Amino acid sequence: xxxxxxxxxxxxxxxxxxxxxxxxxxxxxxxxxxxxxxxxxxxxxxxxxxxxxxxxxxxxxxxxxxxxxxxxxxxxxxxxxxxxxxxxxxxxxxxxxxxxxxxxxxxxxxxxxxxxxxxxxxxxxxxxxxxxxxxxxxxxxxxxxxxxxxxxxxxxxxxxxxxxxxxxxxxxxxxxxxxxxxxxxxxxxxxxxxxxxxxxxxxxxxxxxxxxxxxxxxxxxxxxxxxxxxxxxxxxxxxxxxxxxxxxxxxxxxxxxxxxxxxxxxxxxxxxxxxxxxxxxxxxxxxxxxxxxxxxxxxxxxxxxxxxxxxxxxxxxxxxxxxxxxxxxxxxxxxxxxxxxxxxxxxxxxxxxxxxxxxxxxxxxxxxxxxxxxxxxxxxxxxxxxxxxxxxxxxxxxxxxxxxxxxxxxxxxxx
Amino acid sequence: xxxxxxxxxxxxxxxxxxxxxxxxxxxxxxxxxxxxxxxxxxxxxxxxxxxxxxxxxxxxxxxxxxxxxxxxxxxxxxxxxxxxxxxxxxxxxxxxxxxxxxxxxxxxxxxxxxxxxxxxxxxxxxxxxxxxxxxxxxxxxxxxxxxxxxxxxxxxxxxxxxxxxxxxxxxxxxxxxxxxxxxxxxxxxxxxxxxxxxxxxxxxxxxxxxxxxxxxxxxxxxxxxxxxxxxxxxxxxxxxxxxxxxxxxxxxxxxxxxxxxxxxxxxxxxxxxxxxxxxxxxxxxxxxxxxxxxxxxxxxxxxxxxxxxxxxxxxxxxxxxxxxxxxxxxxxxxxxxxxxxxxxxxxxxxxxxxxxxxxxxxxxxxxxxxxxxxxxxxxxxxxxxxxxxxxxxxxxxxxxxxxxxxxxxxxxxxx
Numbered sequence: 001x002x003x004x005x006x007x008x009x010x011x012x013x014x015x016x017x018x019x020x021x022x023x024x025x026x027x028x029x030x031x032x033x034x035x036x037x038x039x040x041x042x043x044x045x046x047x048x049x050x051x052x053x054x055x056x057x058x059x060x061x062x063x064x065x066x067x068x069x070x071x072x073x074x075x076x077x078x079x080x081x082x083x084x085x086x087x088x089x090x091x092x093x094x095x096x097x098x099x100x101x102x103x104x105x106x107x108x109x110x111x112x113x114x115x116x117x118x119x120x121x122x123x124x125x126x127x128x129x130x131x132x133x134x135x136x137x138x139x140x141x142x143x144x145x146x147x148x149x150x151x152x153x154x155x156x157x158x159x160x161x162x163x164x165x166x167x168x169x170x171x172x173x174x175x176x177x178x179x180x181x182x183x184x185x186x187x188x189x190x191x192x193x194x195x196x197x198x199x200x201x202x203x204x205x206x207x208x209x210x211x212x213x214x215x216x217x218x219x220x221x222x223x224x225x226x227x228x229x230x231x232x233x234x235x236x237x238x239x240x241x242x243x244x245x246x247x248x249x250x251x252x253x254x255x256x257x258x259x260x261x262x263x264x265x266x267x268x269x270x271x272x273x274x275x276x277x278x279x280x281x282x283x284x285x286x287x288x289x290x291x292x293x294x295x296x297x298x299x300x301x302x303x304x305x306x307x308x309x310x311x312x313x314x315x316x317x318x319x320x321x322x323x324x325x326x327x328x329x330x331x332x333x334x335x336x337x338x339x340x341x342x343x344x345x346x347x348x349x350x351x352x353x354x355x356x357x358x359x360x361x362x363x364x365x366x367x368x369x370x371x372x373x374x375x376x377x378x379x380x381x382x383x384x385x386x387x388x389x390x391x392x393x394x395x396x397x398x399x400x401x402x403x404x405x406x407x408x409x410x411x412x413x414x415x
Numbered sequence: 416x417x418x419x420x421x422x423x424x425x426x427x428x429x430x431x432x433x434x435x436x437x438x439x440x441x442x443x444x445x446x447x448x449x450x451x452x453x454x455x456x457x458x459x460x461x462x463x464x465x466x467x468x469x470x471x472x473x474x475x476x477x478x479x480x481x482x483x484x485x486x487x488x489x490x491x492x493x494x495x496x497x498x499x500x501x502x503x504x505x506x507x508x509x510x511x512x513x514x515x516x517x518x519x520x521x522x523x524x525x526x527x528x529x530x531x532x533x534x535x536x537x538x539x540x541x542x543x544x545x546x547x548x549x550x551x552x553x554x555x556x557x558x559x560x561x562x563x564x565x566x567x568x569x570x571x572x573x574x575x576x577x578x579x580x581x582x583x584x585x586x587x588x589x590x591x592x593x594x595x596x597x598x599x600x601x602x603x604x605x606x607x608x609x610x611x612x613x614x615x616x617x618x619x620x621x622x623x624x625x626x627x628x629x630x631x632x633x634x635x636x637x638x639x640x641x642x643x644x645x646x647x648x649x650x651x652x653x654x655x656x657x658x659x660x661x662x663x664x665x666x667x668x669x670x671x672x673x674x675x676x677x678x679x680x681x682x683x684x685x686x687x688x689x690x691x692x693x694x695x696x697x698x699x700x701x702x703x704x705x706x707x708x709x710x711x712x713x714x715x716x717x718x719x720x721x722x723x724x725x726x727x728x729x730x731x732x733x734x735x736x737x738x739x740x741x742x743x744x745x746x747x748x749x750x751x752x753x754x755x756x757x758x759x760x761x762x763x764x765x766x767x768x769x770x771x772x773x774x775x776x777x778x779x780x781x782x783x784x785x786x787x788x789x790x791x792x793x794x795x796x797x798x799x800x801x802x803x804x805x806x807x808x809x810x811x812x813x814x815x816x817x818x819x820x821x822x823x824x825x826x827x828x829x830x
Contacts, residue, residue: 007482007546009537033533035487041533042485050485067422070457070465072450073488073553074570095489095512097522100557107512107522118448118456122424131422138488138553142515155489 001325002346003359006030008043010371021219022304023149025316029374031324038146038154040300045375048324050157053299054136056188056321057159060181064174066134066161071114073138075106079113083275093142095154107140112268112294115162116276123290126166126282130174134161136299148221150304151260161295164273166280171291175265178295182213182263189302190319191215191309195262196233198224199247202267209238213263219308222261225254260305268292316376317398325357326415328377332365332384342383345393345408354415373398381411416740417761418774421445423458425786436634437719438564440731444789446739453561453569455715460790463739465572468714469551471603471736472574475596479589481549481576486529488553490521494528498690508557510569522555527683527709530577531691538705541581541697545589549576551714563636565719566675576710579688581695586706590680593710597628597678604717605734606630606724610677611648613639614662617682624653628678634723637676640669675720683707731791732813740772741830743792747780747799757798760808760823769830788813796826 008030015034018024023040026032031046042050058068074097080086086106088094095107115133123129139158146154161178165171179197186195200212214224214233223236227249234249236256244251270289273279279287303322310317320326327349331342342360349356357377359368365384372380382394382403393411396403406414423445430449433439438455441447446461457465473483489512495501501521503509510522530548538544554573561569576593580586594612601610615627629639629648638651642664649664651671659666685704688694694702718737725732735741742764746757757775764771772792774783780799787795797809797818808826811818821829 005480005482007534007537007543007548011536030537033536035489035529035533036491039487039489039491041487041529044482044484047483047485065420067420067459068462069459070462072454072456072570074450074454074555076451076454093515095520097510097512100508100559105510114450114456118450119422121426121448122422122445128422133422140489144515155487 001357003357004361006044006357008045010374018149020147020149020151020304021311022151022307025307025311025374026150026304029316029376031316032150038143038152040150040153045324046303049303049318049322050299052322052324053189053302054157054159057185057297057299058136060185060188061134061159061161064132064177064181066132068134068136070135071108071111071118071137073108073140075108075114077104077106079117079276080106083113083272085113095140095142108137109140110294111135111137111160112162112272112292113276116272116278116292119164119290120276120278123164123278123280126280129164129166129280129290130170131164132161132174133164134159134295148219148304150300151219151308152221153300156301157299159297159299163293163295164278165291165293166282166288168291171267171293175267175293178265178293179211182265182295182297185297186213186215186262189322190306191262194309196224196226196231196259198233198235198259199238199243200235200264201237208267209243210267211265212261213265214259215262215305215309216257217260217305217308218258220258220260222259224257224259225249226257227253228255229253260301260308262302262305263295263297265295266293268294311376312399314370315374318376318378320378323377324375325355325377326379327354327356328359328372328375328380329356330359330368330372330380330382332368332382334362335385335388337388338383338385341388341391345381345383348408348412349415352412352415354412379414416772418772419776421459421772423460425789433564435562435564435566435719436726437566437722440722440726440789441565441719444731444791446731447565453558453567455565455568460739461718464718464733464737465714467737467739468604468717469572469574472600472712472714473551475600475603476549476574476576479547479592479596481547483549483551485550486523486526486533486552488523488555490523490529492519492521494532494691495521498528498687500528510555510557523552524555525709526550526552526575527577527687527707528691531687531693531707534579534705535691535693538579538693538695541695544579544581544695544705545585546579547576547589548579549574549710554713563634563719565715566634566723567636568715571716572714574712574714578708578710579693580706580708581697581703583706586682586708590682590708593680593708594626597680597710597712600712601628601630601677604737605721606677609724611639611641611646611674613648613650613674614653614658615650615679616652623682624658625682626680627676629674630677630720630724631672632675632720632723633673635673635675637674639672639674640664641672642668643670644668675716675723677717677720678710678712680710681708683709726791727814729785730789733791733793735793738792739790740770740792741794742769742771743774743787743790743795744771745774745783745787745795745797747783747797749777750800750803752803753798753800756803756806760796760798763823763827764830767827767830769827794829 014024014027033041194216202210226233273290346358429439429442448456609631641648688705761773
């Protein structure tokens, strides 16, 4: 895409009420726009990154047998009354609305209840199970205070998968499969090295412990204890002698770190399936409630975490897999030969199906480099009068300070 | 995908409160699920169709210079107060909600106001225009009565594009470009032959006439007069002698037909840009309000229209371009040779990147054929003991009654 055509522009300053590093950088670079506290639009550059993350997650969810669907935002109170979660005293961050024809509606906070109710139309026998269903759906949480930029918002896109199994064993197998898929996802999006599967409190529905995925980061709201050598970690709320010995952790090798919860996996047992009547007939004809689990990744939070963890003082640093473009082609000068040469490289890259942002704007080199660093595309090709005479481009990685003058052929191979 | 793994199943009956043909068929075939009146989930088969339609629309919007973004569902009343559209007496189908920290929020009914406000951060000079922005975003309409299945719902995915131009001429050029793109879209999704660009009333913001896209269909809520030979049409509300003569239409060649509005394009002038302060400096330094247009296509309504227009008494008939799968491979019998042969065809099709639904279920042929007709994939390959001995498959198009026995090579070429 030609940058002169991109309607967004970099901004010198983020809005004065924006205190988080992630939203500050993303607003300045033109990836997102702030509608109000905790509510952000995804502008073209931001949407490209969001879609890349979505595709990485989708690929892994399909690989473990997930079937994608799309539930609705508007929700019938009836299913929530059955599970006892309609009341604001039980779920304290509901957004609700009124139907013109009378009655209240819920605005999707999560989807356990409607998805369980929907499945009652299809699951009758043990032959109909297991079922793994997921979606990319917007969730709404009526947070009293929105903070941490796009990491804790009132409206956010979430991948939520729900597993429906016949036995505890079948559920546990999938639970572990999904945990492995999650680690692959975090690896692919570029934060694998600092992300841990952690031991966490089970919450209100599980007496035992459960698992979270936490990324070490100073902007995090959580505290974990990390054994980085053995890739093990435990959440602060369950950090006690009993659990340390149970999981073979040693205080001397654990370091306290701030962290961001980038994913969670959760055993739900028969909590919702019993409430909503999702049962199956086993081989002997007995009616048995389905065993359920839920598995969430917030896409915006993941995007924000990548920015928090990898950015530097010049701007964002995108990992290759989620970068809005593979190459930032920067043209310096309006000399006709330079324009022709740069245009040709732009076309050649497009022919090779390389996603390229072409800075064809008539601006000073300093401004262009500053914008390029702020936007954070991993690979930069600079074309100038100096490079044209040698029929070469100046190539620089976003994370390195030195550039190299290389032939076009060599440059294309780097992509 | 193996049909035995697909969690949805066909249903003998639609819910008793479902009167529309489109939702009735889509529910019975397992494409959608009804949450409540006017609110439908997209199940895996339905989501596949929805995504195909979305991609067709996206391609055409990108081709005319559209830049995709994603605005939010939660909306700040402030921008709506500026345009005078916050009041329920002006917009009578708002869903609104309350923020826990105080104050009301809008739940996206449309996006003219927030998108115009967002653009004020980026548009300053004539050099920053024109801008064409679009999104696939869910809209919420608090309809008093939801009817017509997925064609008039309380929650629906819409492609909405907004144009921002410097002059009336620049606006009109794009308006015509977008109208042509719309006709291409309706052609591609299979309803081109019965879809017309119609002359329509301009609504509250335009004294003149505007354009709609209407598909001839008995389930439609609108009335148009169609000259099918000359591919011209006019809406009932502007059907009068003055307009007929203005547009060269002749009563004797016009037929009254029911129709479904599948798209609209709308001149907005400076209605919103003035209210929200979106101006640009022209070459002489004058501050001028931007000229705006909006262009909508409801994806669910389009999907429902395809079902209404093309289905027959056996079920849905998907056009190739939007079908959830290209081929329905139906295996008859559980004979080992048949299984091996069918499995091999399934793998071969997948290797060729053909999207195939493989009915590998142990059911009677009659049930399988009925399901296949109901689901409506355009091409069916049947494998049975009879075909295996000849190393052939029985090929049938969904719209033809006779099948042909052909070699695998020939069958693959048909895809």
